[in-house]
Amino acid sequence: xxxxxxxxxxxxxxxxxxxxxxxxxxxxxxxxxxxxxxxxxxxxxxxxxxxxxxxxxxxxxxxxxxxxxxxxxxxxxxxxxxxxxxxxxxxxxxxxxxxxxxxxxxxxxxxxxxxxxxxxxxxxxxxxxxxxxxxxxxxxxxxxxxxxxxxxxxxxxxxxxxxxxxxxxxxxxxxxxxxxxxxxxxxxxxxxxxxxxxxxxxxxxxxxxxxxxxxxxxxxxxxxxxxxxxxxxxxxxxxxxxxxxxxxxxxxxxxxxxxxxxxxxxxxxxxxxxxxxxxxxxxxxxxxxxxxxxxxxxxxxxxxxx
Amino acid sequence: xxxxxxxxxxxxxxxxxxxxxxxxxxxxxxxxxxxxxxxxxxxxxxxxxxxxxxxxxxxxxxxxxxxxxxxxxxxxxxxxxxxxxxxxxxxxxxxxxxxxxxxxxxxxxxxxxxxxxxxxxxxxxxxxxxxxxxxxxxxxxxxxxxxxxxxxxxxxxxxxxxxxxxxxxxxxxxxxxxxxxxxxxxxxxxxxxxxxxxxxxxxxxxxxxxxxxxxxxxxxxxxxxxxxxxxxxxxxxxxxxxxxxxxxxxxxxxxxxxxxxxxxxxxxxxxxxxxxxxxxxxxxxxxxxxxxxxxxxxxxxxxxxxxxxxxxxxxxxxxxxxxxxxxxxxxxxxxxxxxxxxxxxxxxxxxxxxxxxxxxxxxxxxxxxxxxxxxxxxxxxxxxxxxxxxxxxxxxxxxxxxxxxxxxxxxxxxxxxxxxxxxxxxxxxxxxxxxxxxxxxxxxxxxxxxxxxxxxxxxxxxxxxxx
Numbered sequence: 157x158x159x160x161x162x163x164x165x166x167x168x169x170x171x172x173x174x175x176x177x178x179x180x181x182x183x184x185x186x187x188x189x190x191x192x193x194x195x196x197x198x199x200x201x202x203x204x205x206x207x208x209x210x211x212x213x214x215x216x217x218x219x220x221x222x223x224x225x226x227x228x229x230x231x232x233x234x235x236x237x238x239x240x241x242x243x244x245x246x247x248x249x250x251x252x253x254x255x256x257x258x259x260x261x262x263x264x265x266x267x268x269x270x271x272x273x274x275x276x277x278x279x280x281x282x283x284x285x286x287x288x289x290x291x292x293x294x295x296x297x298x299x300x301x302x303x304x305x306x307x308x309x310x311x312x313x314x315x316x317x318x319x320x321x322x323x324x325x326x327x328x329x330x331x332x333x334x335x336x337x338x339x340x341x342x343x344x345x346x347x348x349x350x351x352x353x354x355x356x357x358x359x360x361x362x363x364x365x366x367x368x369x370x371x372x373x374x375x376x377x378x379x380x381x382x383x384x385x386x387x388x389x390x391x392x393x394x395x396x397x398x399x400x401x402x403x404x405x406x407x408x409x410x411x412x413x414x415x416x417x418x419x420x421x422x423x424x425x426x427x428x429x430x431x432x433x434x435x436x437x438x439x440x441x442x443x444x445x446x447x448x449x450x451x452x453x454x455x456x457x458x459x460x461x462x
Numbered sequence: 463x464x465x466x467x468x469x470x471x472x473x474x475x476x477x478x479x480x481x482x483x484x485x486x487x488x489x490x491x492x493x494x495x496x497x498x499x500x501x502x503x504x505x506x507x508x509x510x511x512x513x514x515x516x517x518x519x520x521x522x523x524x525x526x527x528x529x530x531x532x533x534x535x536x537x538x539x540x541x542x543x544x545x546x547x548x549x550x551x552x553x554x555x556x557x558x559x560x561x562x563x564x565x566x567x568x569x570x571x572x573x574x575x576x577x578x579x580x581x582x583x584x585x586x587x588x589x590x591x592x593x594x595x596x597x598x599x600x601x602x603x604x605x606x607x608x609x610x611x612x613x614x615x616x617x618x619x620x621x622x623x624x625x626x627x628x629x630x631x632x633x634x635x636x637x638x639x640x641x642x643x644x645x646x647x648x649x650x651x652x653x654x655x656x657x658x659x660x661x662x663x664x665x666x667x668x669x670x671x672x673x674x675x676x677x678x679x680x681x682x683x684x685x686x687x688x689x690x691x692x693x694x695x696x697x698x699x700x701x702x703x704x705x706x707x708x709x710x711x712x713x714x715x716x717x718x719x720x721x722x723x724x725x726x727x728x729x730x731x732x733x734x735x736x737x738x739x740x741x742x743x744x745x746x747x748x749x750x751x752x753x754x755x756x757x758x759x760x761x762x763x764x765x766x767x768x769x770x771x772x773x774x775x776x777x778x779x780x781x782x783x784x785x786x787x788x789x790x791x792x793x794x795x796x797x798x799x800x801x802x803x804x805x806x807x808x809x810x811x812x813x814x815x816x817x818x819x820x821x822x823x824x825x826x827x828x829x830x831x832x833x834x835x836x837x838x839x840x841x842x843x844x845x846x847x848x849x850x851x852x853x854x855x856x857x858x859x860x861x862x863x864x865x866x867x868x869x870x871x872x873x874x875x876x877x878x879x880x881x882x883x884x885x886x887x888x889x890x891x892x893x894x895x896x897x898x899x900x901x902x903x904x905x906x907x908x909x910x911x912x913x914x915x916x917x918x919x920x921x922x923x924x925x926x927x928x929x
Contacts, residue, residue, distance in 0.1 A: 210887055295751055296742040297683065313745055402747070406898055421560040422890030424583075426567070 205431035210424040222431035232415065239411040243390035245326045250386050253330065254337025261338055262345050276335035286332060287399030290324055318408040321401040325409060328396050337382060344378030384447045391440050412436050500544030503818055506552050506575040508805050510622050510835040513551040526838035538825050545818055555694060562589065573813040574822055577806045580884045581610050581618045590617040591809040591816055601827060602844050609880040610806045618806030621826045622841035624767045625799050626702045627866040628786040630657060634762040638675040640668055658786040662706060662731050665789050669738035672762045686738030688761035690746050691901045693893040697882045698802060699765050704728040705798035707791050711883050718923040721916040727791065729903055729912060736904045744904045767802045768840050768867055785866040798877040799870035842868060888926045895922055
């Protein structure tokens with residue numbers, strides 16, 4: 157009798173230990189990884205951001221001087237503005253075009269899989285290769301100008317135009333990420349029960365009405381996710397700027413990550429660069445929190461309404 | 463099965479771009495083991511060494527530069543049999559500078575590293591070990607060696623070097639009527655010596671004539687002088703003209719003084735020369751774009767090092783390209799030039815094998831290799847004994863196109879100094895501002911006078927230099 161009482165308890169205890177061990181086996185590596193590759197660098201970043209670390213190999217403590225320099229230097233504000241402009245356009249265009257592409261691909265019959273793969277391929281190509289291709293197109297004697305000349309038009313100085321440099325940077329990033337965004341939207345669209353569409357059709361709702369009254373509200377969580385991740389990624393744009401515009405013309409497209417790179421590896425100001433990195437981390441976190449708060453609110457509202 | 467195939471297809475697509483980013487050369491290098499009880503000498507290798515010589519020799523066993531590297535390494539291993547020489551390449555110019563900074567701030571093992579213009583900055587940062595000054599001063603001309611010295615101590619050894627010359631496209635001059643069908647100057651232009659103009663003023667007249675010829679025909683993508691605003695190239699080309707006018711980037715105090723009368727003369731000449739350029743060519747960002755224009759017969763003249771020739775036509779030959787000494791300004795008969803493209807080899811301060819590392823650098827200076835650098839790669843040797851050797855001017859090494867690159871090293875009448883200045887900090891800001899400035903000089907749309915423009919930019923550059 158006693159045994160029958162204690163056995164399940166023992167069993168539960170053993171199972172609890174096993175589950176705890178399994179849980180730890182999953183958590184500990186992630187914890188160590190986060191500690192080593194996120195927390196430790198962040199601590200180092202904070203430490204070096206308060207030093208004059210550049211020409212001399214030994215960092216000298218300077219307190220908040222680097223932060224004061226950054227806040228007093230106009231060019232960093234302009235770098236943040238460039239980053240923000242690119243991020244807004246990349247996220248906005250990516251969202252709209254990705255959604256339209258997702259709807260289009262989802263409504264396709266034959267060849268759906270192949271077309272989806274085709275759209276996803278740019279995302280697999282290295283940004284360095286894409287940028288080199290763009291450079292080949294926009295050089296003063298490049299392919300685009302040759303094409304214009306062959307049509308009797310004057311060549312355009314793409315690399316000296318602020319508008320065109322923004323256009324090519326934003327265009328490249330949006331085009332490269334379009335397939336991925338569309339696939340996320342397709343997943344969202346497929347999660348909507350077809351019965352709802354059927355009911356809407358019976359109620360006499362047209363395509364536009366269905367889009368705004370059913371599709372968009374029901375994929376709002378997916379929209380929120382794409383918006384948040386897209387904006388965070390867009391804030392970290394670096395390669396196309398470095399490889400296509402090099403921050404030009406006249407630093408007009410110099411994003412904040414490029415400024416960090418320049419200060420660290422070309423201007424030999426590691427301390428200042430760390431301080432700038434810390435500010436960018438804080439700004440990105442803040443923007444993410446705002447985004448999450450907004451989308452959470454909408455999602456909860458949606459759930460409450462349901 | 464379908465899924466597996468899709469995954470494999472995607473993986474292949476992901477790997478291909480990686481391959482294009484030149485990771486494969488290293489991957490396929492033979493992994494030579496470190497001798498038992500021996501040591502691994504980590505050598506950052508650039509010209510004249512070919513870092514991936516094994517791979518190249520596998521596909522092209524006759525490649526001269528790779529065979530030379532193999533011989534250099536094999537010979538070194540005969541003297542140091544317990545050393546494995548581990549070669550790797552880390553780029554050039556700004557990329558190299560970044561890689562050196564990153565390597566020195568980490569624990570990456572480095573014994574021998576190479577450098578260029580920024581070697582002075584790396585001395586300041588205490589990245590480089592002091593070398594055997596006596597040994598090198600006895601063997602290498604002071605002009606090239608001094609660039610890697612500080613307070614009488616040597617921190618880098620120039621293994622190969624270069625200079626600038628006027629590179630001339632005969633086809634363009636012929637088409638514009640400056641040369642006749644046999645590539646000899648026409649009677650009208652004979653006195654200006656279009657194949658070897660003595661004065662910048664004459665060069666300008668020829669360039670203007672070439673530009674007029676094409677403009678009259680409605681062709682705007684061809685012209686006389688090829689210039690660029692690219693921060694990688696424009697300071698070098700400008701310096702060649704500044705030196706010819708008696709100017710320099712920095713004054714005796716180490717400050718920018720672009721508004722000096724000599725520099726004003728040079729920039730005024732550059733502004734006139736650029737008006738003869740093919741339209742929009744100053745905005746070429748890549749050096750290769752400019753060389754491609756030259757090779758497409760879009761310009762008659764280019765002031766540069768040996769690269770446009772080697773990249774355009776390979777080894778010098780009697781073809782459409784000839785070279786001449788850089789002209790002087792009328793009234794200033796002193797010839798000038800600049801040291802360019804020098805590859806300095808140094809020993810890393812934190813190397814634990816400094817003796818072997820320096821032995822390797824000394825090994826690279828052997829006269830037999832130095833002659834081969836010229837013969838196989840058109841790189842100018844740095845060892846005095848070789849530069850003065852009859853072999854260099856003799857029949858064996860007599861490449862007509864090379865003589866004008868070699869002359870400044872051999873001719874004592876030259877005012878021959880180093881290259882563009884290097885800075886300890888704010889390098890990106892300084893050359894970024896330079897690019898904006900030189901575009902204003904070339905575009906000639908700024909309302910300020912040239913003197914005022916030069917003065918304003920000197921002040922801006924000095925603030926960056928000192929902040």
